[in-house]
Amino acid sequence: VVIKIMTPFGDDANRAGFTAPIVVVTEAARFSDPSETSVEADPLRQLRARQRALSRFGQDGELSTERKFIVEGTVTTEGELPWKIKDQSTDSRILSPCPHCGEYVGPERENLSFDTDAKTELEAARSSFWSCPACGEEIAEPERADMVRNSILVHAGQSVTKKGKIRGKKPDTLRLFFRWSAFQNLFTTAADIAVEEWSAVQFELGSAERELAEKDLCQSIWAVPYTPPQFDSVPLDRRSVSRKQDSFPLGVLPPDTEFFTVGAD
DSSP states (O other), X not given: OOOOOOOSSSOGGGGOSOOOSEEEEOSGGGGSSOOTTOOXXXXXXXXXXXXXXXXXXXXXXXXXXXXXXXXXXXXOOTXXXXXXXXXXXXXXXXXEEOTTTOOEEOOOGGGEEOOTTOSXXXXXXXXXXXXXXTTOOEEOHHHHHHHHHTOEEEOTTOEEOTTOOEESOOOSOSOXXXXXXXXXXXXXXXXXXXXXXXXXXXXXXXXHHHHHHHHHIIIIISOOOOOOOOSOSSOOOHHHHHHHSOOOOTTOOOTTOOOOOOOOO
């Protein structure tokens, strides 16, 4: 077996002159955009080009099992890998059977509860629990472990019965996409995540520390893109701003002016 290590850094020649049937990309966000000095496509496409010595399809038209391209990484923004290829994929979900109602569900951030008025991390941890998105019943940690171990993968457009039977056709795509987040992570408990959430909201809203904490929660725990808060429903536009400015004659400053800045080219 020959393993060739390629990175998104350096010049384009570092990712050329090698063929491979299987390519595995980790920390995918780094491969999203070409470097400023690159004259070629982005690093991910350069890696995909390493597979063009092998056809995707056999002579019978069936998909080949020899050629594989695997991409994984921390979710950063919607415009970076791996999230930006989500819409052109199976967009699959990991669903687990609720021990109370039997529905197959995928609990998310809104299904983790804890006392938001807790005074300490320990208070937040002791009050934490997961709940079912379908019936709202509390899910104990041993129950969550059983749920995760009995998970199934359900593609976009499909549904699943209480007996675990998947209904609906598989999406007509070559690209499988799925994500896992805090609920599927059996290395941590609801208490662990509650402490992280509680600690984040202790920073002042709008502060740099609060923004960094929220970014970490989205990207590292919940596996969703971080979206900066929108403080104005109307985006700034040069023309709309210019229409709102006061009109003073040339050489006249407003009476409440405190500072005047001049730029010279």
